[in-house]
Amino acid sequence: MRFGFIGSYGSPAQQVELARACEEHGWDGFFTWDGVSLDDAGFGAHPTWDPFSLLAAAAAVTERITLGAMVFAVPRRRPWELAQQVLTVDHLSGGRLVLPVGVGVPIDRAFTSVPGQPTSLRDRARALDEVLDWLELSWSGEVFSHDGEWTRTGDFQLPQPPVRGRVPVWPVGVWDAARPPRRSLDRALRWDGIVPQVRGDSPEDAEPGPDDVRALTAWIAAHRDAPAGPFDVVHQGRLPADPVAARDQAREVADAGATWWLESWWDPTTTTPERLLDRVRQGPPAL
Incomplete structure (x- = not known):
């Protein structure tokens, strides 16, 4: 089993330092998160950052660890922009990006305050599947189009595939x-x-x-x-x-079958960037 760490809170500079410390102290992965404007008195008080920008910066200061976010809110993203962001970080990191994906939290105003965004769980699930289908088609290097309920595009082509063929x-x-x-x-x-x-x-x-x-x-x-x-x-x-x-x-x-443990601290009243960095420096357990 591999061990990753989620940078739940902190400035962009603190997040990048956390990623660097993950590599230095034996962790196998660094993960940020994906939110825009959370309608919550606790979580909403913390700043949010673009995950792909943070991961690009983390890729530039690391060489070994896996990079990702917990989790990418795929249904609110335009698939062609998502595909380009994924491809950029994938190549910048030498193929170390992974894509944990979900329907997104319902309290994010990037869903609830934007007309036309899928808001019901059923609609977000359908949009998730369609954007993932579009993303996979973009990795082929061939010209393709897509005609779905939530994602409809004419011809597209991203001629450069991911480093390992897919993410x-x-x-x-x-x-x-x-x-x-x-x-x-x-x-x-x-x-x-x-x-x-x-x-x-x-x-x-x-x-x-x-x-x-x-x-x-x-x-x-x-x-x-x-x-x-x-x-x-x-x-x-x-x-x-x-x-x-x-x-x-x-x-x-691990004995139950998990292949990754992600250290996950989300309580906004007790979790600080300093505590996260101290925990990273302790390193993961040796199995």
């Missing part, structure tokens, strides 16, 4: 062992990984436990085509300060 896509997928939501899970099976969530009212409540991860990975093994390539299961959580306890907690999730 890994990790959709958010909701897991419910009693009633697996097939549309959400089938979307993940089409791509390269999954960011699993359970039903909850906060980011912490939505984090699956080891038993959830174990049941999910068993379901994926039973439903995913055998010839398909590697598939990542991306777990978010918070490791304790004690290195032995952190190792044991991470090992439990």
